[in-house]
Amino acid sequence: MKITASIVTYNNNFDDLKAAINSFLETDLDIKLFISDNSETDKIKQLCNDSRVEYIFNNCNNGFGYAHNIAIKKSEQLESKYHLVINPDIYYKKGNLEKMIEFMDKNEEVGLMMPKILYPNGEIQYVCKLLPTPFNLFSRGFLPNWKWVKKINDNYEMRFTNYDKVMEVPYISGCFMVFRTKVFSEIGYFDDNIFMYLEETDISRRIMKKGYKTIMNPETIVYHKWEKGTHKNKKLRNITIQSSIYYFNKYGWFFDGERRNINRKVLKKNEKTNNNIFRN
Template sequence: MFVTASIVCYRNDRKILLEAIDSFLNSKTDFPIFLYLVDNSPTDELKNITSHPDVEYIFNPSNPGFGAAHNIAIKKAMERNSQYHLVLNPDAYFDENTLQNLTHYLENNSAIGNLMPKVLYPDGKIQRLCKLLPTPYDWIGRRFNPFKGMVEKRNEIFELRFTGYDTIMDVPYLSGCFMFLQLDAIRKIGFFDEKIFMYGEETDLCRRLIDGGYRTVYYPEIHIYHHFEKGSHKSWKLTKIGMQSAIYYFNKWGWFFDWGRKKINRETLKALGK
């Protein structure tokens, strides 16, 4: 067995990025691992962040986007005959046993195309990153709705908060901060959609995995940590990018008459007793 990972960089805080790199490289495993650093920054100042022999640094200043940069690494991973590939955010980190435990779980559950553990803030509070497939309101309306009570009521369902986040469950939309992918599934359904620059590429991939007959699973027996800065909520430039991604996504899958979304969300809620 062989497991690879990729981190896409862009002018990152070196300390936080190194925490993510080291958490992968310091994993205790009974199989070999290899990491790709795809640097979309305008300069290669991150090139010397590590000299580890199991890391390949790829300078990519054209900055084609998050998914496109990960695709570069995933294709290289496939050439190395990797079985599983971790898409890891530069602000996420985990302990030395995480990778081994998640890999063995995937080995015993071959129908899973994407696996995400419980995600915590550094202070230990849980991040609600399990979601239904989004409607236009979920991705656009919630962002600008001034009535917080309405937003929270929708979040209870959309973010599956009613589940308590303490049981293994099939979730149609898992966060892109930690996507543990079965590469045979990616060979079948395709790579990240490179027309999505950033935000929403993980939603699109999860949906295509489900359509391809694979499961997308939340596994709370294992946890990781994620700083989760919510850049799109702090920058109008990133908000604009997020809006463009949402428009592309809904043009692709459907805005208000998306029967596939309705079916998947209905089946998800029914399985969860809602």
């Protein structure tokens, strides 16, 4: 079995990146890690001194999805069975990767999986989401946290599930994604037209449309530092707005029957116990 992964970097903190790299490498599985570097210089290369790590210096910043696509295509050439997309501020304990692969091996209908994502202090990150409406994204960025707004956003983040069971999730967070590599030959890669943000929404949606399940598995856990740069940085906020406009132009703004049907289907499934749906 070959397991590949990619981490896209752009002037990242060395300590955070080293922890992410070491987490992935701490296994006896047959693995290969690609560091796809969008930085202006190749300083990060000094961290890539393991034979299982390949450094790719892009010498430009064409976006998150673009840089991952470079690594994904290399992974396909290696005929990897699974490909992981990992943020540079992720870390996890030894054994979690093995659990992820075991789950994917037992559930062939799953095309994309993510683990439960926690903050370093152990609190849950509510990154399981329904497919977004324009209001979902607008309210999170611009409206005060009024009671009725919070209720809508809590539903959007699927908080009613408690994140304590294996469940279908239409919108898998891009901070940690486990792909069945063959799906890329069926649906394509990350959309290069999205510089950053919502590229994971787009690819999750395309995987579901192809008939695969997109799953959150709480039996596997990773930690994500997640500084929520969009809320603090005007440039990142503008990028989010541009990505949102492109996404809704692609799928529909207020009249998106596919979004409505997918969300309703997932909400209905998650009302029931799924102990018998997935094999443990």
